[in-house]
Amino acid sequence: MQPQVTSLAASREEEQSSEPPSRPRAEEPPSPAPDCPAVSSRDSLWNDWRWQIRNRIRTLEQLSAYLPGLSERADLKAVISKYPMAITPYYASLIRVPDLSDPIFRMSIPNPQELSDPPCLSEDPLEEHVDMPVPGLIHRYKDRALLIATTTCSMYCRHCTRKRIAGTRETAISSRRLRQVVEYLQAHPEICDVIISGGDPLTMADAALESVLSAVRSVPSVQVIRIGTRVPVVLPMRITDALVQMLRKYHPLWINTHFNHPNELTAESSAACGKLADAGIPLGNQSVLLRGVNDRPQVLEELYRGLVRIRVRPYYLYQCDLVRGVEHFRTSVRAGIEIMEYLRGRLSGIAIPTFVVDAPHGGGKIPVLPNYVVSMSPTHTVLRNYEGLLIHYPEPGVETIPDEQTELHGTPGVWELAAGKASVIQPARTLRGQRREKIRNRSGLDATGFLFDS
Ligand code: SF4
Numbered sequence: 001m002q003p004q005v006t007s008l009a010a011s012r013e014e015e016q017s018s019e020p021p022s023r024p025r026a027e028e029p030p031s032p033a034p035d036c037p038a039v040s041s042r043d044s045l046w047n048d049w050r051w052q053i054r055n056r057i058r059t060l061e062q063l064s065a066y067l068p069g070l071s072e073r074a075d076l077k078a079v080i081s082k083y084p085m086a087i088t089p090y091y092a093s094l095i096r097v098p099d100l101s102d103p104i105f106r107m108s109i110p111n112p113q114e115l116s117d118p119p120c121l122s123e124d125p126l127e128e129h130v131d132m133p134v135p136g137l138i139h140r141y142k143d144r145a146l147l148i149a150t151t152t153c154s155m156y157c158r159h160c161t162r163k164r165i166a167g168t169r170e171t172a173i174s175s176r177r178l179r180q181v182v183e184y185l186q187a188h189p190e191i192c193d194v195i196i197s198g199g200d201p202l203t204m205a206d207a208a209l210e211s212v213l214s215a216v217r218s219v220p221s222v223q224v225i226r227i228g229t230r231v232p233v234v235l236p237m238r239i240t241d242a243l244v245q246m247l248r249k250y251h252p253l254w255i256n257t258h259f260n261h262p263n264e265l266t267a268e269s270s271a272a273c274g275k276l277a278d279a280g281i282p283l284g285n286q287s288v289l290l291r292g293v294n295d296r297p298q299v300l301e302e303l304y305r306g307l308v309r310i311r312v313r314p315y316y317l318y319q320c321d322l323v324r325g326v327e328h329f330r331t332s333v334r335a336g337i338e339i340m341e342y343l344r345g346r347l348s349g350i351a352i353p354t355f356v357v358d359a360p361h362g363g364g365k366i367p368v369l370p371n372y373v374v375s376m377s378p379t380h381t382v383l384r385n386y387e388g389l390l391i392h393y394p395e396p397g398v399e400t401i402p403d404e405q406t407e408l409h410g411t412p413g414v415w416e417l418a419a420g421k422a423s424v425i426q427p428a429r430t431l432r433g434q435r436r437e438k439i440r441n442r443s444g445l446d447a448t449g450f451l452f453d454s
Contacts, residue, residue, distance in 0.1 A: 046089070049238040053154055053203065057087040063109070067098045070109070079110035083325055084167035086156045091234040094263055103261040103293040107157055113328035114158065123164040125322040127362040134180045136173055140362060145191045146228075147181060149173050149212050150199035155234040157258075159290055159329045161321045161358075165199070172204055178215050189221035195228055195256075202231035202238055206246050213250045225250055228286070230258040236272035248279045256284040256315060260294050265306040277311040284315035287353070289336050290329045291320075297342035304343070304351040314353035319368070322360055333357065333368060341370040345386030377418040387432065390425040392417040 045051045057063050060080060064071035079085075087108045094104045100111070131140045138146040150172040151165050160166050173181075185191055194216050201209055216222055227247075231238045232255075247253060255276055259265065273283055285307050287294065294300050304314045317339075320330045336355045343352050356365040375382040380392040394400050403423050412422035426433070 047237045049235055049240070052088045052090055052235055052237060055089050056154065057089070057092055058085060063087075066092060067095075067109075069098050075112050076110045079112055079114050083110065083114055083158070083163050084156050085110050086153065086167060088154050088235050090237070090268065091155050094266065096263070100292065104263055106293050107159060107260065107290070108155060109158070111158060111328060114325040116327060117324045118327060121322050121324045121327060123324055125360045126161070126358055127360075128162075131362055134177070134184045136177055137181050137184060139184075139188070139191065140364060142190055144193040144195065145185070145188075146195040146197050147173075147212070147216070148198055149196050149201045149209075150204055152203045153198065153200040153234075154203050154231060154238070157230065159288055159320065159326050161288075161323050161326075162199075163323060163325050167199075172199075172208060173212065175211075178212060182215050182219060185216070185219040185222060192221055192223040193226065194222050194224075195226040197228040200229050200231055201227055202229040202243070203235075206243055209243075210246050213247075213253075217250050224252050224254065226254045226256060228256050228258075232257045232269050232272040232276070233259050233264050236266070236268040239272035239275050241275070244275050244279045247276075247281060251280065254282050254284065256286050257312065258287065259285050259303060259307060259312070260287045260290060261299065262302040262306055265303070265310065270310045273310045273312050283312040285312045285353070286316045286318060287314070288318045288320055288329075289331050289339070289355075291331045293329070295331045295335050295339070297339045300339055301343060301346060304347055304353070308348075308351045314351055316365070317353045317355045319355070319357040321358055337368060337370050340368075341386070344370070375414050375418045377420075380418050380420050382414055382417045387430045388427040389430075390414065390417055392420065392423055394420065 057066055060070075060073070060077055063076070063085070064073075070076070085108075091104065091108060095102055095108075096104070098105060100106050128138050131138050133139055136148045138148070140146075148162075148165070150170075151168065152170040152172065153160075153166055156167045185194065196212060196216065201212070204212070213225065216225055257273070259269070277283055287300070287303070289295060294303065300317070307314055317336065319333055319336055320326055340352075340355045354365075354367050355369070356367050358365050372383055372385075373381060374384050374390060378395070379398045380394050382390060382392050384390050398420065400420065400423070406421045408416065408421060412425060414425075416422045417425065
């Protein structure tokens with residue numbers, strides 16, 4: 001049976017222009033192919049999301065025309081036939097260096113390593129298919145469900161965790177399936193939060209997406225709707241005024257997007273996020289820790305600072321799933337812990353995501369942190385901060401003795417902190433300590449911390 005709600009991408013495939021856009025130079029702003037026959041007004045077409053979808057780079061021939069250095073790479077054909085390729089001209093224009101050293105190249109261009117899988121990988125490591133009471137609806141946590149509304153994306157990320165479905169057939173949920181989903185949600189009022197995902201739901205035409213949103217919103221027990229989308233990153237022109245007007249009818253509505261690298265923070269993606277934020281839609285970001293893309297802490301520091309600047313809250317940093325085709329992207333869990341150690345103290349809490357391992361066998365997200373609890377006793381918990389300062393926290397009702405009144409032989413250690421015989425072990429020569437020293441030496445500082453004019 002033909003699905004009645006189809007993605008625009010699928011329905012317009014026949015309109016695809018024959019010429020892929022030529023590759024802009026690294027320093028140039030994105031621009032469409034000067035020789036594209038469809039281009040009568042360059043800017044208006046470039047900024048038309050439908051044009052971007054119709055002109056996605058989908059074949060090796062189109063890719064070679066865009067990146068001539070890849071014309072000899074017949075080995076990519078086997079990769080593309082197993083895991084489809086699609087790259088919007090906009091996203092392709094963000095490639096600065098046409099090789100694997102470039103994060104955008106790495107995330108979008110097929111790689112023969114996708115075909116080398118160690119045995120620990122599987123197609124569906126999160127076992128989503130066995131948590132689907134209705135086809136397309138994943139019910140794992142009691143109060144939440146995730147709806148796969150489409151299998152289409154504007155760009156097929158090489159690291160996708162749903163490689164088994166994304167792009168294998170570009171289609172969207174049928175009316176019949178949607179009715180089944182609604183019936184299930186009605187029968188399970190404990191589900192108060194529904195995530196509309198895919199594929200990428202924002203590749204659907206406004207009317208098709210609205211039919212999904214209104215169906216979910218019609219269930220009285222659904223309080224919050226969330227949309228998971230990479231569109232603001234790979235197809236920001238999709239965030240049109242008309243789309244935003246439609247979305248704001250379905251509040252409370254949240255959007256989680258998927259930035260992985262600071263090179264994805266462009267004027268276009270900032271404007272897209274700004275439009276959504278202006279419509280009162282809270283924005284979060286779910287990035288994936290990817291080898292060779294963002295596994296240096298400075299890269300993620302820059303990304304997270306940039307996201308907060310454009311009003312997107314870093315929400316999760318995912319450890320790469322054990323999914324087939326992504327081994328070359330996997331890092332150690334240790335690498336993620338090191339990054340979290342680096343970020344704490346350098347970024348404010350709103351810029352620091354939770355680092356999670358999405359557990360195999362459908363175990364859900366497990367937060368992983370550097371160890372901040374150093375020791376515990378019945379009376380005190382010993383904690384460490386990002387500088388290496390050790391401090392004890394007395395439990396309620398515990399009598400504390402000021403440090404200067406305790407009798408210590410030598411300098412305190414962790415045991416003394418846990419036993420309440422000392423409260424703190426300060427590292428020497430921290431930046432904060434040096435700043436404090438200067439403040440103490442200023443005159444006029446009163447006990448409240450304010451400096452008053454004399
Ligand atoms: S946009 Fe999301 S679902 Fe689509 S390929 Fe990328 S990660 Fe996968």
